[in-house]
Amino acid sequence: MLRYSLKRLASAVPTLFLLITVAFFLIRIAPGGPFDSERALPAEIEANLAAKYHLDEPLVMQYGRYIWQIVRLDFGPSFHYLDWTVNDLIIQGAPVSFTLGILALIMALVVGIPIGVWAAWRQNRPSDYTVMGVAMIGISIPNFVLAPLLILLFAITLGWLPAGGWEYSFSRMVLPVITLALPMIAYVARITRGSMIEVLHSSFIRTARAKGLPEKEVLINHALKPALLPVISYLGPAAAAILTGSVVVERIFTIPGIGSYFVQGALNRDYTLVMGVVILYGILIIVFNFLVDLLYAWLDPRIRYDDLESES
């Protein structure tokens, strides 16, 4: 397993390198620069700024400089938030975004799995159809529609919760977390139901039932574990969904996380900030996929690390 882990982590390096390279040149192609403003700056000031941030060098030189910085884990100064380094901005924003994301993920699993198991157990009965219909609504309502609706209901009409702002308190976190979690709950429930139905049709479940085990034990002790495998593999895409979701949620609820830096950074041509966030996201997705694979192998002993290796 250690050998496999090391190999996987080593294979992440070229991926990350590709990501950095593509992102670096893509954002530089974009017309406009970080110091463009309504009023043209005097030429000398512009030259000085360019010199300070090394924008006057050839692109390849800048690229090399950037890679060298990244290797030393230095994301450089922000071009827009003067006096801030990208490291500072990320250290400030990341814990907020991560808290939201992790809470939403936990909520999705804790709520989604039991719903899926229940629906599978009641397959093709009215309660199954109802639950799955509701889940489909959950998938179909985009989070930027859901969030204003939740605000309209709970903050404006009922006045129970604040409409936005951020602190580490239940009342401020509940709406953003629900917004992030609801579509995921729906996905998890659907996936769990599907795989659970498949497992419930397999012969070892028939054996368990033939032995006279109580239905609850059959469902939880025998069927659930193999049925969770597809849910585990959904966690990879789920992590990506949280990341994009955070862009919307942080904007609507005015939360100072890294998702909000992302779009603003791209619009401001804040090269270093955008790069920093992209690299962070890339690392997160890679790490998440790696953890998912490990978990997968742990849950299903038939999968050997050799298989994973030859696949990846």
Next chain:
Amino acid sequence: MSEATRDAFEQAMDRRVIRGRSLYVDAWHRLLKNKAAVAALVVLAIMIIMVIVGPMLSDWDHEIPDWDHYSTPPSLETGHLFGTDALGRDLFVRTMIGGQISLLVGLVATLVSLVIGISYGAVAGYFGGRVDNIMMRFVDGIYAMPFMFFVIVLMVIFGRNIFLIFVAIGAVNWLDMARIVRGQTLSLKNKDFVEAARACGATEMQIIRRHIVPNLLGVVIVYVTLTIPQVILVESFLSFLGLGVQEPLTSWGALVNEGAQELETAPWSLLFPASFLALTLFAFNFLGDGLRDALDPKDRF
């Protein structure tokens, strides 16, 4: 071969064509039995007709404000069935125009990803071996990257041109399609009929075009139905962030964005576009599910 035998032979061939019940006819019948899928189909048909015909029937224009009514709630008296927005524009017409754009983006961008994905996946799967390995490593590499980042950067680079939205979304969205098509192709290419075609002297490209791609159709149809709502969602997301279509044109996402800002004073400006968007996504998802069940009989219990 005498004239008579040839006639008999042709007749027999004709009859076989008529009698044959293809997989797709079967699937179509199964689909019609699925009430949710049929309902989704009807909703989508109505939605498309409404979005096209609606603006023609209305007295108002999506650009020109009604100077007498700013932010008025829906009412029959003023003639603004969905109310007006803060600039006095009729929301019914704007919702319909927005729907045209959203659906158009959904269809065209899906088509773009379809063409790229099928060709890429079919070639990788068919040639296999090292070609496949390199091509799929490339897909894996892109896969590990934050998808939204690319769309956003492409939008920033190309400016907010609607045609570039199609291309940007489609160009990023083909990865799943390529993977699915590759997997199918891998299993198809070892089938006997491909061997037969090769024995007849068909070229590689002919085999891919005439034998592999048509057989991928089932999977592709399902996937397309599920991709369209995703793409509509991405476009709405971009418009919501202010990166999508630009005024005076609009899309459901842009309308939801405007509506969300006037949430307290004019909730109808959020509710109408939001429910049209959600209903459409809902219908596409249900249709996709129904199609999957219909085309993949082994999943039915």
